[in-house]
Structure formats: structure tokens, C-alpha cells
Amino acid sequence: MIKHLLSGGDLDADTATEILDTAAEMATVAGREIKKLPALRGRTVVNLFYEDSTRTRISFEAAAKRLSADVINFSAKGSSVTKGESLKDTALTLQAMGADAVVVRHPASGAPHRLANWVDGSVVNAGDGTHEHPTQALLDAYTMRSRLGRLAGLSVAVVGDVLHSRVARSNVLLLTTLGAKVTLVGPPTLIPVDIAGALAPGTDVSYDLDSVLPNVDVVMMLRVQRERMNDSYFPSAREYARRYGLDGPRMRRLPEHAIVMHPGPMNRGMEITPEVADSRRSTIVEQVTNGVSVRMAVLYLLLGGNNR
Amino acid sequence: MTAYLITSVSVVGAAPTDLLIRDGVVAEVGPGLSAPDATVVDGAGLVALPGLVDLHTHLREPGREDAETVESGSRAAALGGYTAVCAMANTSPVADTAGVVEQVWRLGREAGLVDVQPIGAVTVGLAGERLAELGAMADSAARVRIFSDDGHCVADPKLMRRALEYVKAFDGIIAQHAEEPRLTEAPRCTRVRSPPGSA
Numbered sequence: 492m493i494k495h496l497l498s499g500g501d502l503d504a505d506t507a508t509e510i511l512d513t514a515a516e517m518a519t520v521a522g523r524e525i526k527k528l529p530a531l532r533g534r535t536v537v538n539l540f541y542e543d544s545t546r547t548r549i550s551f552e553a554a555a556k557r558l559s560a561d562v563i564n565f566s567a568k569g570s571s572v573t574k575g576e577s578l579k580d581t582a583l584t585l586q587a588m589g590a591d592a593v594v595v596r597h598p599a600s601g602a603p604h605r606l607a608n609w610v611d612g613s614v615v616n617a618g619d620g621t622h623e624h625p626t627q628a629l630l631d632a633y634t635m636r637s638r639l640g641r642l643a644g645l646s647v648a649v650v651g652d653v654l655h656s657r658v659a660r661s662n663v664l665l666l667t668t669l670g671a672k673v674t675l676v677g678p679p680t681l682i683p684v685d686i687a688g689a690l691a692p693g694t695d696v697s698y699d700l701d702s703v704l705p706n707v708d709v710v711m712m713l714r715v716q717r718e719r720m721n722d723s724y725f726p727s728a729r730e731y732a733r734r735y736g737l738d739g740p741r742m743r744r745l746p747e748h749a750i751v752m753h754p755g756p757m758n759r760g761m762e763i764t765p766e767v768a769d770s771r772r773s774t775i776v777e778q779v780t781n782g783v784s785v786r787m788a789v790l791y792l793l794l795g796g797n798n799r
Numbered sequence: 800m801t802a803y804l805i806t807s808v809s810v811v812g813a814a815p816t817d818l819l820i821r822d823g824v825v826a827e828v829g830p831g832l833s834a835p836d837a838t839v840v841d842g843a844g845l846v847a848l849p850g851l852v853d854l855h856t857h858l859r860e861p862g863r864e865d866a867e868t869v870e871s872g873s874r875a876a877a878l879g880g881y882t883a884v885c886a887m888a889n890t891s892p893v894a895d896t897a898g899v900v901e902q903v904w905r906l907g908r909e910a911g912l913v914d915v916q917p918i919g920a921v922t923v924g925l926a927g928e929r930l931a932e933l934g935a936m937a938d939s940a941a942r943v944r945i946f947s948d949d950g951h952c953v954a955d956p957k958l959m960r961r962a963l964e965y966v967k968a969f970d971g972i973i974a975q976h977a978e979e980p981r982l983t984e985a986p987r988c989t990r991v992r993s994p995p996g997s998a
């Protein structure tokens with residue numbers, strides 16, 4: 492098992508599959524009356540969040556607690572961080588406290604990689620800048636596998652603001668490793684020109700959502716911030732929704748079995764309409780549930796819960 | 800079925816020959832053609848050219864119909880040998896929405912003399928601040944592929960970059976009047992003259 496989880500590209504197919512299989516076992520715990528395993532009793536997991544993300548933090552916290560770990564939530568707001576303490580000093584503090592794992596969310600791309608050099612415990616990247624969010628990619632892969640029964644050979648469209656999306660990058664890396672084919676779709680302003688070659692050869696780029704939809708098994712809609720139009724990445728929310736939003740008529744162009752995913756939080760009416768978000772194809776609620784199981788599996792395996 | 804026989808005409812500067820046109824299509828080229836049903840046009844001393852395309856036209860409609868209309872501009876273009884004109888966006892309202900470009904395109908079809916292809920504005924109101932709905936204009940009945948702010952110029956380099964990237968999605972092009980207005984604005988000397996008799 493690897494020591495840290497920093498990138499979707501850190502995982503080979505066997506390791507990724509082991510995480511997904513372990514997550515499936517963890518999911519059975521959620522169905523029990525007492526949703527708790529003793530696996531990480533006495534271990535300390537620190538949630539170090541330099542950005543507000545209640546959803547992700549709560550998911551990691553639930554995962555650690557179901558494994559009986561002690562959880563320390565370290566929010567940058569109102570802490571010594573806002574008084575100018577550097578990431579390195581914070582790392583040394585966590586080290587002194589004996590953190591076995593540090594789950595870090597940071598606005599700077601690469602911050603978790605730096606942190607991994609400074610602490611003895613395992614570092615889990617919970618989202619760094621516009622770079623990566625590997626546990627999101629794992630929970631997405633888990634969700635696809637549960638709904639469609641496999642990952643190898645799947646055709647996955649990732650649609651929207653790829654330029655600013657750590658979810659997109661981690662998904663391209665992980666899904667390609669697991670044998671799926673990814674097509675990135677969006678306005679050319681929001682898709683870096685070199686992305687397919689830089690991340691995973693074989694990744695396709697399209698600017699035309701309608702031509703992609705009939706041939707995919709999965710369509711993953713990324714959150715698109717309305718404020719991007721103030722920087723002219725697209726002219727208006729209306730035009731964005733018309734060209735790249737998933738609405739009912741577009742959803743009906745998908746193959747019968749295809750699913751619709753969204754990492755949340757959604758901009759209803761922008762990248763996805765309520766009709767689609769609430770349809771039977773939508774996996775949005777499952778993704779949240781699966782997120783806890785996958786994060787349990789990641790913490791369990793990184794902290795060697797399986798060899799104790 | 801309409802037919803025209805143009806006699807002794809020089810096709811793009813070559814030696815004079817005859818040209819038979821049936822239903823708007825060149826049916827035959829060569830000396831001594833005859834076609835009893837055709838209207839004969841004497842082309843002696845004249846040159847036959849393919850239809851010309853004007854990439855930079857101002858048809859002024861909507862908004863300044865006193866100066867020019869799509870119909871009057873089309874008529875002038877046809878008379879000058881043009882079969883297609885691209886109409887700049889500085890109308891009133893500005894051609895920065897699907898509604899306006901479709902209006903201009905339809906007026907061109909109604910005039911029926913040349914192909915009128917509207918050019919869409921790059922920015923809302925030609926103001927150089929925010930991208931206009933280029934995709935909506937591209938997807939409209941007018942199928943706009945050329946976008947320009949013409950003399951207003953897209954002077955903001957970042958906005959120009961976005962526009963160039965954005966139109967890649969539908970094979971559009973940006974036609975730029977390459978001028979930075981902040982550099983070309985003439986320094987002016989203002990002097991207020993006193994009315995005669997005051998002192």
C-alpha cells in the first residue's frame with residue numbers, strides 16, 4: 492500500500508481496485524445498527540482545512556469516526572494560520588501531536604505534496620488549488636462500478652470548467668488507469684489546450700456536448716461558477732446553460748443505461764437542471780454516501796489497518 | 800427555366816468566348832454557342848468574373864434606415880458585381896444577439912439580391928467589456944461565423960484571447976480592427992473663445 496494519497500495518478504490499477512473493494516466492505520458497516528469498526532482505535536486523524544468545505548470535511552470526519560479514530564478538526568479560520576503561521580510550522584505542530592494521518596485541503600496546488608515531506612504520518616489530499624482531489628475520483632469510480640458493474644471500457648464525459656477543476660484532473664488520471672476512456676467537454680476557454688497529453692494520452696477533448704452524449708456510459712457535470720463569466724470565460728449563464736448545461740432533452744440523448752454524476756455542490760439551472768439532478772439516472776446522492784465508504788477505505792489502508 | 804447567353808465575353812481576362820447560363824449555373828463555355836430559348840446579352844468588351852464578396856459592409860439597418868437599408872445596400876452590391884456582403888455589427892441595436900443577426904439575415908433573404916451574412920459583435924454593445932453571446936449567434940438561423948467590433952476594436956488583450964478561444968467551438972473567426980484606442984486618441988488643445996464684444 493502507498494503511504495500518502497496525493498494524486499489520482501499515485502494509484503496503479505491493483506491498488507485502486509483494492510481501495511474500491513475495501514470501500515465495498517466498508518459500505519456494509521453503514522447498513523448496521525452500530526456504524527462503527529474498531530480498526531483505527533487510538534490513531535489520530537487531523538482534518539487540516541485551509542478552505543471552507545463543510546461537505547468534504549464532514550465526509551472525512553464521518554469516515555475516521557466510523558473507524559474509531561480520534562479526529563481533530565483544524566480549521567485555518569480563527570487559528571494561528573490567520574496569524575501568519577506557515578504551512579511548515581503547522582506541519583511541525585501536527586507532527587509533535589503525533590498525527591497518524593493528515594487530511595489536507597489547501598488553496599495552493601501542491602501544498603499536500605510539501606506537507607508530505609514534513610510529517611511522518613500519512614497525508615491525504617482533500618483538494619489542492621486547481622490541481623487534484625483524488626478521493627473524489629475514487630468515490631466517482633466506486634459509484635460508476637456499483638451502477639454499471641465495471642470500469643474497464645467505460646466511456647466517461649467530464650463536462651464543464653475543466654480548467655479550474657481538481658475533480659476533473661484526478662478523474663482523468665484514475666479512470667484512465669482503470670481502463671475507462673475520458674472525453675473532456677466544455678467551451679475552449681475552460682479546457683487547457685495541452686490537458687489530454689499532459690494527463691493521460693488517449694483522453695479526448697470536445698467542444699460539442701450534443702455530439703458526445705449518445706456515445707457515453709457516464710456523464711459527469713462539473714460545477715461552474717457564475718462568476719467565471721465576469722472574466723469572460725463565457726458570455727452569460729444563459730449561453731453556458733444552453734450550450735453545456737444538461738437538461739431533460741439532452742439527457743434523453745444518452746444511452747438508456749447511462750448515468751449522470753455531479754461532485755456537488757450543484758448550480759441548478761446552470762450546469763444541470765432539477766429534472767436531471769432528481770432523475771433516476773442521477774447518482775448525486777449516492778456519491779455522497781459512497782464518499783464516506785471510500786474515505787474509510789483510504790484511511791484504513793493508508794494507516795495499515797489491514798496488517799494489525 | 801431561365802437561360803442567358805453572354806456572347807464574346809472575356810472570362811477573367813481570357814480571350815473572348817460565349818457563356819451559357821441555365822438556372823443560375825454555367826451550362827456551357829465556348830465560341831459560337833447558340834440557344835434559341837436564351838436571352839442574349841452582348842458581352843463584347845466586358846469581363847466576366849465570379850461573384851465578389853465584400854467582407855466589410857455597413858448596411859445600417861436596424862437603426863439608421865435613413866442612411867442605408869439591407870435592401871438598398873444589397874441593390875448597390877449586386878450592381879457592383881457582388882454576390883455576398885458581410886454586414887458589420889454597429890447597428891442600433893447592435894448586432895450582438897441572435898435576435899438582431901437573424902433580423903438582418905432575414906431582411907437580406909427578403910431583398911433576395913445577394914447573400915447577406917451578418918457579422919456578430921464580439922462584445923456586448925461593442926463596449927469592449929464582456930463577451931456577447933457568440934454561441935447563440937452561431938447557432939441562430941443566421942449561422943454567424945465572423946465576429947467583429949470593427950472600429951470599436953477589442954483593445955483588452957485578455958478579452959481578445961477569450962474570444963479567440965471561445966469561437967473555436969464553432970469554427971468562428973474574429974475580425975479585428977487592429978487599433979489600441981488609448982494609443983491613438985489624439986491629444987487635443989481646447990480653447991474657449993469669448994463671445995464678441997465681451998472683454
Ligand SMILES: [Zn+2]
Nearest residue numbers: 855887949950
Ligand atoms: Zn467599418
